[in-house]
Amino acid sequence: MNYELLLREHSLKATPQRVGILSLMQKSGHLDVEELFIKIKKQFSTISLATLYKNINAMMEKSLITEIKIPNKKSKYEIAKEPHIHLLCQECNEFIDLKLDVGCLVNEAAKESHYRLKESSIVLSGVCEKCQKK
Amino acid sequence: MNYELLLREHSLKATPQRVGILSLMQKSGHLDVEELFIKIKKQFSTISLATLYKNINAMMEKSLITEIKIPNKKSKYEIAKEPHIHLLCQECNEFIDLKLDVGCLVNEAAKESHYRLKESSIVLSGVCEKCQKK
DNA sequence: TACTTAAAGAGAATAATTATCCTTTAAGCT
DNA sequence: AGCTTAAAGGATAATTATTCTCTTTAAGTA
Structure with a gap:
């Protein structure tokens, strides 16, 4: 995946920090801010937490990334x-x-409520297959 | 609705503050912490924000109330x-x-994932009927 | 009514997030 | 490739959100 291109397509500068954040999101699955910060620091030891927050917010504003809010857990x-x-x-x-x-x-x-619906946020919780067998 | 009873059924002391919080949740619809605090202070002018948080947490632990996490909004x-x-x-x-x-x-x-599912958190966003007409 | 213990209230402490300021750098244009 | 500039990075302060600590009050119970 070409993150530089993806960033530019969303009118964002393709900085190495941003590329690093995106590739972590892709590679390491679903991370919260703290986990992202620990991992990104291994690539950019001087990166500031503020930079991480600013980038998350910038990329969210452009709808390049999505925040998933999860009951009883960090986003x-x-x-x-x-x-x-x-x-x-x-x-x-x-x-x-x-x-x-x-x-x-x-x-x-939509039928019931007469809303014109655009987005959905759905999180289902339970027990995965492995844990059921324990 | 008898909130005293409801609280005791969940092994929680039925304090006036808690009854107030519950009746606000019922009456005023979906409120966030800040909105709850503003409203509850009208009934209990000396109530502490810490008390509100402690009660929310206590009632959540006993599953008497539920937190709804909403994309881009406060819970x-x-x-x-x-x-x-x-x-x-x-x-x-x-x-x-x-x-x-x-x-x-x-x-x-469940069929697709082999999870045994217990809870669901579903928030759909869009435009309500009134706003569509504007 | 008195006892016991959980809860209230006040404020401090901590955690999470955002703002500020200055330096650095990506990107467009010669 | 070098120049310009607006945007981004990094450090830290500031703000906001939440939790903790301690003393006082009151709910539940004998």
């Missing part, structure tokens, strides 16, 4: 992509994406 | 009830409950 971030839902294992804290068509639910909600 | 709180979803109007900030069967979506997600 995580991911590179924006097609709509999908999230699953959390309450035992091992595994947190995964699931591509699932939410159109049906959204249509139903 | 709101509500008295726990049967599963439902939330709709947010991005224009006027109306925030409402919608009773909608999510069983289908959850079953589908």
